[in-house]
Amino acid sequence: MRDLGLRLDAILSTRSSTGKLFLSLAHLEKQGHAKLLKFKRVQGITDAEFLEHLTDEARHAHQLKKDAEGLGADATVDHFTRSYLTRLEVFILRKLRAQGPRPQPRAPYVLMTYVIEKRAEALYPALEARLRKLRKPLSVEQIIQDEAQHLRSMEAELGDLRIDPALIQECRAFEARLFEKFILRI
Numbered sequence: 001m002r003d004l005g006l007r008l009d010a011i012l013s014t015r016s017s018t019g020k021l022f023l024s025l026a027h028l029e030k031q032g033h034a035k036l037l038k039f040k041r042v043q044g045i046t047d048a049e050f051l052e053h054l055t056d057e058a059r060h061a062h063q064l065k066k067d068a069e070g071l072g073a074d075a076t077v078d079h080f081t082r083s084y085l086t087r088l089e090v091f092i093l094r095k096l097r098a099q100g101p102r103p104q105p106r107a108p109y110v111l112m113t114y115v116i117e118k119r120a121e122a123l124y125p126a127l128e129a130r131l132r133k134l135r136k137p138l139s140v141e142q143i144i145q146d147e148a149q150h151l152r153s154m155e156a157e158l159g160d161l162r163i164d165p166a167l168i169q170e171c172r173a174f175e176a177r178l179f180e181k182f183i184l185r186i
């Protein structure tokens with residue numbers, strides 16, 4: 001999204017839309033946690049790094065939810081936001097299946113997590129910069145540190161899986177369209 005900074009400025013200009021942003025981000029983090037749990041169940045991924053990622057996403061959801069409640073945000077998000085990661089997952093699974101009959105078992109997990117972490121890499125530092133500029137008593141600094149670590153590990157796994165770079169770009173482009181709709185709804 002070209003005007004993310006402007007959009008964030010507009011959102012952070014009122015307490016209610018700031019609350020809605022934090023509530024919606026909490027929901028995305030919760031969805032991330034739920035998708036990781038599903039990968040754990042379906043594919044039996046249980047390495048320590050994966051388990052740490054799982055607890056990090058739960059902590060992010062908790063922190064953002066607490067912040068949203070502190071801002072007086074009400075407790076509902078719309079259907080589009082609630083289905084964000086499922087829409088992305090359906091797209092990624094369809095694309096992987098189209099590549100051949102037997103996608104590598106870890107490919108859906110790695111590709112989806114990578115795309116999400118690239119979003120986090122673009123969004124959270126832009127948000128943190130504005131929170132500091134506006135001297136808000138809110139911070140996503142710890143989330144930035146955690147997501148950077150997750151991204152590094154997904155980049156390493158992507159390299160091992162040799163997923164077609166054009167496919168990765170298609171998935172990122174699809175997610176970018178989801179994100180644009182998401183942020184314009186706040």
Ligand SMILES: [Fe+2]
Nearest residue numbers: 029056057060
């Ligand atoms: Fe997260």
Ligand SMILES: [Fe+2]
Nearest residue numbers: 117146147150
């Ligand atoms: Fe993450």
